Amino acid sequence: MAGRTYGVGIIGAGWVSGEHIRAFTVNPFTEVRGIYSRRRETAAAKLQETGVTAKVHDSLDSLLSDPDIDIISICSPPNLHCEHVVAGAAAKKHMVIEKPVAMNAAELQKMQKAVREAGVTTIVSFVLRWNPMFETTKQLIADDAIGDIMYAECDYVHWIGPHYGQYTWSRTKAAGGSSLLSAGCHAVDALRWFVGEVEEVCGYKAKGFPGSDYEFEPNITAILKFKSGAAGKVASILECRTPYIFNVALYGTKGTIRNNKLYSHKFPGQSNYLEYPTILPDSGDVTHHPFRGQINYFVSCIQNGSKPHANLDDAAKTMALCYAIDEAIATGRPVKL
Structure with a gap:
């Protein structure tokens, strides 16, 4: 064919x-x-x-x-x-x-x-699974560069306000849904992609701008308990004063990955992080996405x-995790998946 x-x-x-x-x-x-x-x-x-x-x-x-x-x-x-x-x-x-x-x-x-x-x-x-930094990170994990992941963080930080095209609909509960559904689900998927499945979450809202026009909490964070025994944190921040940020940090038994920086047991005598040049997930512009x-x-x-x-079935697991985090934020209680 x-x-x-x-x-x-x-x-x-x-x-x-x-x-x-x-x-x-x-x-x-x-x-x-x-x-x-x-x-x-x-x-x-x-x-x-x-x-x-x-x-x-x-x-x-x-x-x-x-x-x-x-x-x-x-x-x-x-x-x-x-x-x-x-x-x-x-x-x-x-x-x-x-x-x-x-x-x-x-x-x-x-x-x-x-x-x-x-x-x-x-x-x-x-x-972002096809972003070069993501592809390299996935390969480094497969190559045992950092061993078993113990703790992981991913942050989606992107000011989506009146100056931004999608704001008119993404700020609404009907079409945007939540901070995670609107945008931060990329960070949730990244943690699943690198670490694995999650069994329990706690979620918290953070302050937004005074007089915010969002129909949901634009700034949230969550703590995740992975089935592997690892723990993690994800943040989705849509009201902020900063350029776009997408952070990935993976702390393992044999090394650490922080975005495009690697500290690994594979490099004897390594005294600091090795930084490799690559295309980072550092823009919310869709023309930058792979x-x-x-x-x-x-x-x-x-x-x-x-x-x-x-x-779709795999993505449904990321979406279920987003729904669970939103529920945890709304109820103030941990949610099991």
Whole structure:
């Protein structure tokens, strides 16, 4: 199947959809053939912006019923993801699903059921898994550079205010959901990706700006108890006065990783951290995110019939962790997963 060209349909015409289009355009086995958005003019403008010639569909049903489309990219607002994933599964389309996957556990379970019954391939855009620093960190862990991880931290610190495009919807409870659902779920997924599954969480809210317009707590932190026996901390800070920060710190029995710095038993006599040059996850701009790596991997999985590591069922574990943290914050009590 490697020589086949897969037709792609884009659902949604916001900021991130342009990066999906560009990623599919450069993949040698895919071609963007259609787009649907609630406003036809917005969809047409997105095609013009990306230099792609494709059909602008007047309805979701029109795009999903197009036999020339094999893959759909769901870049619609998060509160529409459930509807679009269930419809895409019924149409037997492979799917790229933007994060957050779903706004609550009930929606998530409905999506999982539809995808399992349809037997289609999915991938969720926890796109930092394809960031070079993440890839190197994952390999260092596999190579026993730091031994067993005892403690881990990940921080998502990004001022998303009125100056920022997504603020108008992401600050709302209906479309943004929470600090983690809106943005910080990337940090939650990073801890799962590097350390493993979590069995219990405690969560706390922090102060935000006076007179904040957020409909949920924009600044939160949580303590995590991993099944491996490790402990960890995750923070999601959306009201702050600082450039974008995404910190990863992993403390092991044989060494430590702090972003792109390594202290390891593999280097006898090492007196300080070894810093290696790489592309860091240091920008919230979607043009900086490695969508090409994600899309190339996804297409190869479709070709060889394998399941992507960031498939819907795997991503559901990250989302369940986010829901648990939000519950812990709301109730003031630890939550077991």
